[in-house]
Amino acid sequence: MIDSPASTAPVLRVDAVDLVRDGNHILHDVSLTVRPGEHWALLGPNGAGKSTLLGLLGALTHPTRGTVEVLGHQLGRVDLRQLRSYVGHVDPRHGLRTPLKVRDVVLTGLTNTIELVPRRHPTPEQVALADRLIDLLGLAERRAARWPTLSQGERGRALIARALMPSPRLLLLDEPATGLDVAGREQLIERVDTLQQTHPELSSVLVTHHLEELPPGTTHAMLLRDGRCLASGPVADVLTSDQVSKCFDHRMRLTRSDGRWSVRAHRPPVP
Known part of the structure; x- marks a missing residue:
């Protein structure tokens, strides 16, 4: 039986996690704490380890080293199948036949x-x-x-x-806007934003490599590159032009309007 932890306790706690598969390091020394009501974005280029980290957060796999606590329960000391029923995991590759x-x-x-x-x-x-x-x-x-x-x-x-x-306390969204046209993307973002407002107790983690897909209610972000955390914390501190440029290895300029982000390639002034 899984007891629900106190509402003030962290929903997720990842401490110095490594994940190795077939001799390859997928995640290196990653740490993350998500508290009630926080809405995190995991951002980074393809192959950065975003979906792998989300799988740990959703109790789908174990870390090679380090500890992962989901809803107050440490992976390796709890029935994963039972724990997963308390986590809302949204995968667009839903296998319904x-x-x-x-x-x-x-x-x-x-x-x-x-x-x-x-x-x-x-x-x-x-x-x-x-x-x-x-x-x-x-x-x-x-x-x-x-x-x-x-x-x-x-x-x-x-x-x-x-x-x-x-009625989970944690919602995990793995690239929910994959394959959507502009109208579909905007409808999805609008509804996720409404959900964040109507369910103040809910925490969420959203994986994407497009900043334009982030809902306005996003509170925190982590930038991943090559399985390592480059920056983590409140969005205003993490989502800067310099840090996002470093993460994606390309000079970019970020702007934010009405809570939404947009990205453009940095163009030096013409002499």
Whole structure:
């Protein structure tokens, strides 16, 4: 049985973590602490180790060295399968094979399964919760739509609603805007921002390599390069032109307007 830790305790604590696979160092001496109500972004180029770190945070794997605590429980001393049910993990590569309706996809979040569990029937209260989350994620008119007919953006929002069904204290988003057009991306960001405002107790970690995909409510960021942390802390301290340029090995200029970031290549003045 997993007891919920005190609400003031860190939601995540990563201390001096290394992760080695087949002799290759994927993560080097990474540390991170996420507290209740904080919304973190993990940023870096392809191959930086972002999704690998997110897998540790979601209790999907163990570190080679160092310690990882998720919701107050140290990996290696807790049943990972049970712990995962308390973490909302959103992966756009959702392996659903049957044409479930949106509401049924959301209800699979109760059992943390891809498909509906046979002979298991949700309560009226659980169905009502699913409908509220569907409405919150802007899918009210698509409630009865089947999975194959959804756009990539609609699928992403449905998976967020699914992840919220067990009322987790932690939401992990692995490149949720992958494959979306501009309209789909903006709809997704708007709904994630609304979620952060309506669920003040929720913490989140979002993986991306595009700063334009960060919701305005992002509070903290970590820059990763080659499996190492280059900078970590409040967004105003971390997301600077100099540090992002170093992370991506290209001179860039960052601007922020109405809470959203944009990036342009730095162009020296013409003599």
